[in-house]
Structure formats: C-alpha cells, structure tokens
Amino acid sequence: MPVESFGRRQARVYLAWQKDRRGPNCSNKDRKVLTTAWRWGVAYLDGFPLDQPDPFLGCQRYAEIRTPRYIPPETDFWKVYAVAPEREQALLTCYLNLAARKSELLRLTWDEVDFARNTVTLTTRKTRTGTVKRDEMPLNAEVRQTLLWLWENRQGASNHVFTCPVEPFIGQPYKSAAHVMKRLCKRAGVKRFGFHAIRHLAATILAQEGHSLFSIQHSxxxxxxxxxxxxxxxxxxFKEVATALDSLAGRAPAKVLPFSPPQADSQVIVRRRAR
Incomplete structure (x- = not known):
C-alpha cells in the first residue's frame, strides 16, 4: 500500500489484528517498531511525505499483560556449563562474569582485550541514539584466566575472541550463535534460556549479594x-526490599500483663516514699 494511502484507520486495523492474533504485548511492540520505521523513512527516504503524520503514533497502546522475565536458577546455569564443550564453557564464563549483552561478546576482538591493564572493552549500540558506546571493564580472576586460555589456544585466522568450535565452522567468528543455548539446555535437561537470561542472572546475583545500585548500574x-x-x-x-519486608514479619499486638492491686502495707510505703 502506498504510504500516502496509509492512515490511522489502517494502522488501527493492523494493530487490532496483531492483538487478536499474538496478544497486546506483541501489538504494542509492533507499534513501537513501525513508529521507528516511519521516523527512519522521514529522515532517509527521498520522496517520503514529510507532511503526513505517523499513523501508528496516533493509535493508543493496548493494556498489556505483564509476566515476569524467566531467570534460570543458578543451578541450571551450572548444569548447562557442565555439558558444554570447553570453548563454549569459556563463553558462558565471560557472559556470567561480565554481565554482558549477547552481541558484546560475539563481536569482541583481541584488540579490545588488554592483559597489561587487566581490562576488556565492550562495545554496544544499546543507547538512546544508537551511537556506538565503548565501556572498559575490569577483568576478575575468572575472566582473566579464561581469556588467557583462549589466547593460548586460538583457532583460525580470525581476530575474534570467541569462535565457533563446531564443524564445519571451526575457527570462524559467530554470526548469531542462535542455536548454542538451545542445544546446551536440551543436553543438560533444563528449561531453555538464552544468553541474555545469563545477564539477568548476573544482575540478580549482584542484587542478592547486597551490592549497591550504583555498582550494579556500572556492571x-x-x-x-x-x-x-x-x-x-x-x-x-532487590535484596533490600526483601529485608525491609522481613522486618514486618512476626509483629503482633503487645501482650497485656495482669496487674494485681497492691496490698495495704505497700500502699503505706508508697505514700511515705512519695512524701
């Protein structure tokens, strides 16, 4: 359909169809993506009607049904780790210890690892403007030992730190690693989770260990x-929330202790002391 013929009515019909077919959350996500695409068209496509308002932006969002994110138990992570080949164990170790996004490690090169300064530079476009952001992160002992092993056992001619260990792609950098976690979770017999869930697990561990919001933010x-x-x-x-709520437990009305009236002799003593 030509852009000039597409208005809010067509947008509402499409989003309502998505809601009925896939649910309100998916419909709202489509609305967000299509609004971004419309802005891209205005900015970069020659002949795009600049005076035509974004029809998706004019549509109301649907009430969403929020469900908690699935975070694998730490025991499940270690079950997956136990059945993984050695190079994939190295990948899992770095995901957990660096709380990294999936793409940050798959695109990591040896130029971004500095053993002398004990740092690694992670690159992402997950910013408000899409600008490339480079964050220098310290290496803990586990990550340093893992990266040293990978450096000493490099495969292929690629400069990427993490390369595929499976035939026929041995030594080649990962493109998406789409089936790695699916295969490992199935082999370990645990509920399936992805690389990003390991980032969630790392954040949960940091919070449960009582680290400050500032340190978790920078991690x-x-x-x-x-x-x-x-x-x-x-x-x-939030460990602090759990601790705060624990302080409300076990509270009850104060006990009333029975008070027997004083004897006559004690009343005399009290009066004398009062004088």
Missing part, C-alpha cells in the same frame, strides 16, 4: 540509574 553499563532500578524490579531482585 550492567546502563546510562541511567533509573534503568537499573526498573531492571532489577522487573527481575524481582
């Missing part, structure tokens, strides 16, 4: 602390 590399706040509440990971 996750969020631009705003409010993002980390929402992130942790979405995961149900």
């Amino acid at each position: 996750l590399r969020h631009e705003k602390q409010s993002t980390t706040d929402r992130y942790l509440h979405g995961l149900g990971a």
Whole structure:
C-alpha cells in the first residue's frame, strides 16, 4: 500500500489484528517498531511525505499483560556449563562474569582485550541514539584466566575472541550463535534460556549479594540509574526490599500483663516514699 494511502484507520486495523492474533504485548511492540520505521523513512527516504503524520503514533497502546522475565536458577546455569564443550564453557564464563549483552561478546576482538591493564572493552549500540558506546571493564580472576586460555589456544585466522568450535565452522567468528543455548539446555535437561537470561542472572546475583545500585548500574553499563532500578524490579531482585519486608514479619499486638492491686502495707510505703 502506498504510504500516502496509509492512515490511522489502517494502522488501527493492523494493530487490532496483531492483538487478536499474538496478544497486546506483541501489538504494542509492533507499534513501537513501525513508529521507528516511519521516523527512519522521514529522515532517509527521498520522496517520503514529510507532511503526513505517523499513523501508528496516533493509535493508543493496548493494556498489556505483564509476566515476569524467566531467570534460570543458578543451578541450571551450572548444569548447562557442565555439558558444554570447553570453548563454549569459556563463553558462558565471560557472559556470567561480565554481565554482558549477547552481541558484546560475539563481536569482541583481541584488540579490545588488554592483559597489561587487566581490562576488556565492550562495545554496544544499546543507547538512546544508537551511537556506538565503548565501556572498559575490569577483568576478575575468572575472566582473566579464561581469556588467557583462549589466547593460548586460538583457532583460525580470525581476530575474534570467541569462535565457533563446531564443524564445519571451526575457527570462524559467530554470526548469531542462535542455536548454542538451545542445544546446551536440551543436553543438560533444563528449561531453555538464552544468553541474555545469563545477564539477568548476573544482575540478580549482584542484587542478592547486597551490592549497591550504583555498582550494579556500572556492571550492567546502563546510562541511567533509573534503568537499573526498573531492571532489577522487573527481575524481582532487590535484596533490600526483601529485608525491609522481613522486618514486618512476626509483629503482633503487645501482650497485656495482669496487674494485681497492691496490698495495704505497700500502699503505706508508697505514700511515705512519695512524701
């Protein structure tokens, strides 16, 4: 359909169809994506009608049904780790210990690893403007040992840190690693989870260990602390909240102790002391 013929009515019909077919959450997500696409068309497509308002932006969002994110138990993570090949164990170790996004490790190169300064630079476009952001992160002992092993046992000519260990792609950088976690979870006999769920697990562990919101924010590399706040509440990971609610437990009305009236002799003593 030509853009000039597409209005709010067509947008509402499409979003309502998505709601009935896939649910309100998916419909709202489509609305967000299509609004972004419309803005892209205005900015970059020659001949795009600049005076035509975005029809998707004019549609109301549907009330969503919020469900908690699935965070695998730490025991399930270690079950997956136990059945993984050695190079995939290295990948899992770095995802957990760096609380990294999926793409940050798949695109990581040896130029971004500095053993002398004990740092690694993670690159992401997960910013408000899409600008490339580079964050230098310290290496803990586990990650440093893992990266040293990968450096000493490099495969292929690629400069990428993590390369595929499976035939016929041995030594080649990952493109998406789409089936890695599916295969490992099935082999370990646990509920399926992905690489991003490991980032959620890392955030949960940090919160449960009592680390400050500031340190968790910088571990996750969020631009705003409010993002980390929402992130942790979405995961149900605030140890401080659990501690605060525990203080409400066990409260009951104060006990009333029976008071027997004083004897005559004691009343005399009390009066004398009062004088």
